[in-house]
Amino acid sequence: MAQTPNVILEGGGPLIPSAERIRFLPNTAETFKLFLGNRHEHYEPTDTRQAHHDGRELRVFRRVRRTYVAEQRVRAAGGRRPAPRAGAARSLRRAWPPA
8 A cells, every 4th residue: 555645855956756756754853865876865854845736735855965875884884994895906006007
C-alpha cells in the first residue's frame, strides 16, 4: 500500500529527479538524506507548507548540503582518511609522467 506524500524537497538543481521530490517521510521533524548515485543530498525541514495540485499541503524540506560517498568513508574512519587500496599509488607512479 502506497503512503500519501507529506513533504516536498526543494533545491538540489536539475540533478534531483522530479519523482524524488514529492514523497512520504515518517518523521517530518528530522533531517532527510536522499542517496543519489555517489552522493547524499541533505534536506532540513522548514516551517513552510506548500499546496499540492490535489489540495494537500506538503511540508517543505530545503537542501542544505551535499556529501559524497568518499566523505562518508572519512567520517566512518573517525575523521582520518582511509588507507589507499593496495597498489593504487604504485600504479599512479607508473602512469605519470607520460612517456
